[in-house]
Amino acid sequence: MEFLRAFFNAQMLVVGLVCASAALAAQGGRWSPQLDVLSHFAPFWLVGALAAGLYGLTLGEPGSRRGLVALGVAGVALAALLIAPEYLRPATPKAAADAPDQIKLIQFNAWRGNRDIGPALDWLAAQDADIIVLEEGERLRGPLARRTGYHLTEGSESLAILSKAKPIAEGVRLPPGRWAQPPLARATFAGPHGAFTLIGAHYVWPVYGGFQLAQGRIVGELLEQFPKERVILAGDFNSTPWSFARRGEDRRFGLERRTRGLFTWPATAPIPLLPIDQVYAGSGWRTVSIARGPRLGSDHYPVVVILAPIRSPNRSGT
Structure with a gap:
């Protein structure tokens, strides 16, 4: 049981590190089309970082709990910076369902x-x-x-x-x-x-x-x-x-x-x-x-x- 817990703990550390690092590197897409490729997968980085953070908060080993939570928070914040503008951008009001000449x-x-x-x-x-x-x-x-x-x-x-x-x-x-x-x-x-x-x-x-x-x-x-x-x-x-x-x-x-x-x-x-x-x-x-x-x-x-x-x-x- 201890072996499995240590194994999953290590895996979640890797997940958190990869997702937080990818979300950070994706910010470089402002200047680099190669790094911008990472931004397309922002939802993956957000979900992975969230999973790592929640694991650390609830099941993580004491020695790595803070690290997991920190990676989770960083990854979620960086990924949210990429995704949020899409849902916050202004939109023109919709037309009525019976608007003419549709x-x-x-x-x-x-x-x-x-x-x-x-x-x-x-x-x-x-x-x-x-x-x-x-x-x-x-x-x-x-x-x-x-x-x-x-x-x-x-x-x-x-x-x-x-x-x-x-x-x-x-x-x-x-x-x-x-x-x-x-x-x-x-x-x-x-x-x-x-x-x-x-x-x-x-x-x-x-x-x-x-x-x-x-x-x-x-x-x-x-x-x-x-x-x-x-x-x-x-x-x-x-x-x-x-x-x-x-x-x-x-x-x-x-x-x-x-x-x-x-x-x-x-x-x-x-x-x-x-x-x-x-x-x-x-x-x-x-x-x-x-x-x-x-x-x-x-x-x-x-x-x-x-x-x-x-x-x-x-x-x-x-």
């Missing part, structure tokens, strides 16, 4: 590894969404367009936009030769309050930190081509809201990220662990609702966002 948008990475597209096809068709932004859905988008009659706007690589309405303009115009350009798709639609533009994006994993930052700069340049108040940006950003990269893009894009800590990956696990699918919208939109969809055979959950326009743009949006 649009229903679904953001979904369908995953090439999904061997059975049937459930995803059935669910997406039944949602009667106005717009679907689809990543890694090469096997899904054709059958979905045929079943629903949606217009298919094909972007670069694995990205596509499906829409009830035919766009009045589509395609991405950027200077050629951009080494880090992510898969992108763009469609501009007519609307009762003026034209609006939908952009879809799919970033690389954050382990390629400099590459991902360069992709964000390219998306920022693309956004500058359209009236920000009427833009919607959706995609798999492979980036959590407590990373410094995502916070920087939140400021740079000039849009409000409507997804707030919505955990979407991996859908193959018992619970999703990271919120990496994001939807942004300009000041001309109010959020009616945001929800996570069901498991559909992908490693991502779909995100369902309903938006309502609140004012007309000053420019055409094309």
Whole structure:
């Protein structure tokens, strides 16, 4: 019994030390994309540090109790510094459930590894969404367009936009030769309050930190081509809201990220662990609702966002 207690005590010391150290190193993500990778896992550091601290407080050996508690407190505080801004940031008031001229948008990475597209096809068709932004859905988008009659706007690589309405303009115009350009798709639609533009994006994993930052700069340049108040940006950003990269893009894009800590990956696990699918919208939109969809055979959950326009743009949006 004493051996087991000493063993668990040592293990919790390691857990507390690793979690507190990782949460501290993640603060360096302000300056280093390599260290910023650690910030994506802030919830893990928080839970691990909390477990170590509670173990020390209740079951820890007398000689290590203070150390365990200190590591737990430090780890929880440092991880909370990363996570808290996501839940404390201001948000525009929501629109009423019966607000006029709503649009229903679904953001979904369908995953090439999904061997059975049937459930995803059935669910997406039944949602009667106005717009679907689809990543890694090469096997899904054709059958979905045929079943629903949606217009298919094909972007670069694995990205596509499906829409009830035919766009009045589509395609991405950027200077050629951009080494880090992510898969992108763009469609501009007519609307009762003026034209609006939908952009879809799919970033690389954050382990390629400099590459991902360069992709964000390219998306920022693309956004500058359209009236920000009427833009919607959706995609798999492979980036959590407590990373410094995502916070920087939140400021740079000039849009409000409507997804707030919505955990979407991996859908193959018992619970999703990271919120990496994001939807942004300009000041001309109010959020009616945001929800996570069901498991559909992908490693991502779909995100369902309903938006309502609140004012007309000053420019055409094309």
